[in-house]
Amino acid sequence: MDLEQTVGALLSANEQLKQENDQLRSMLSVVKENIDLRARMQNLSNDTLEEVTVCAPSGRKPSSLWQTTIDERHFRKDLQQTKFKHEHRTSSPADFSSFIQSSVHIDRSEKEESHSCQADVPLEVKHRLLGEIAYQLDGRILSHVFQGHKRLYGFTLLNIPDKIIEVSTHPLTGQVDEGYRLHLQHRYADLMERLKEFGYKTALHPPFTEFIVNTYGILKDRPAENSPQAIDYNNPDFLRNLIITTAPRKLQKDLLLVLTCLSKVAKQDRKPLLLWK
Structure with a gap:
């Protein structure tokens, strides 16, 4: 009887460890995803800023182009918030500065x-x-x-x-x-x-x-x-x-x-x- 109890306890502990390992793997997966997302968003931001700077004569930013850029940024931000809001995730990424703004509702x-x-x-x-x-x-x-x-x-x-x-x-x-x-x-x-x-x-x-x-x-x-x-x-x-x-x-x-x-x-x-x- 003692042996059966020991085996049962070991099986239970093994199942618990398996679940916790799955949680850790999920956390690592989301970290990697959001690091890639941050890099893509950073590159997109740099490209947009460069385009506005080149098109502005004498260091001035054309109001229509600048407004369009701002509107696009707000649209991307709202779209990203909606995406994260409806995703069912088990953890968070390592970079908090971008993720908090886009995923925390x-x-x-x-x-x-x-x-x-x-x-x-x-x-x-x-x-x-x-x-x-x-x-x-x-x-x-x-x-x-x-x-x-x-x-x-x-x-x-x-x-x-x-x-x-x-x-x-x-x-x-x-x-x-x-x-x-x-x-x-x-x-x-x-x-x-x-x-x-x-x-x-x-x-x-x-x-x-x-x-x-x-x-x-x-x-x-x-x-x-x-x-x-x-x-x-x-x-x-x-x-x-x-x-x-x-x-x-x-x-x-x-x-x-x-x-x-x-x-x-x-x-x-x-x-x-x-x-x-």
Whole structure:
């Protein structure tokens, strides 16, 4: 009976991994598609600008030609928005600056509701805040597992098992500290089990957060202590609304999950959401 249960559990785990791999492959496919789209749109924009510049005498732009160019651009933009709106995708591309403008559809009511609390936040900062949320969760997980290590350069969520082996092995003698290794493995497994309650998947969300950080970047400057920015950036409701109104729709579910996990870890640590060393 035990053998049957073990086989059943392994089959279930294998099916889950298969589904998560399919999601990752879909994400990679959309990334490639939108990189190609960006290149084509950039070439088209450059060709249009060159045509207008050549046709304008003495550096002046003919009003009729210029208006036609603007109208064509608006038409292409509307057409592209309609195309993305009706496509059923499972992920988003790596380039957010072009994709957000063409694929993210925000209802008028949502936009008006978010305007009052985010009016003073530049679009670039909003994008970087998305990356900061993912970056902060990764950092909190690493700090929890390797709590005795102040320098975590080269440590990522994807290489935690390898780093546990590395830091528990003496660099000169190769002797393994079995007790310390077991301690780290336990801390890692315990945290992953707690995050799993909120939907976190070890096979999916570590590469997802890495993708988000690489796509959006992180905040350049730390907000002044007790400033309005610091208060907003550490407010889960503000960040949740930011994700809903700024992130591509297909990324919102997992970004909201990442924010939930970050909020739970911060609450347990009794520290702000965003930490700077």
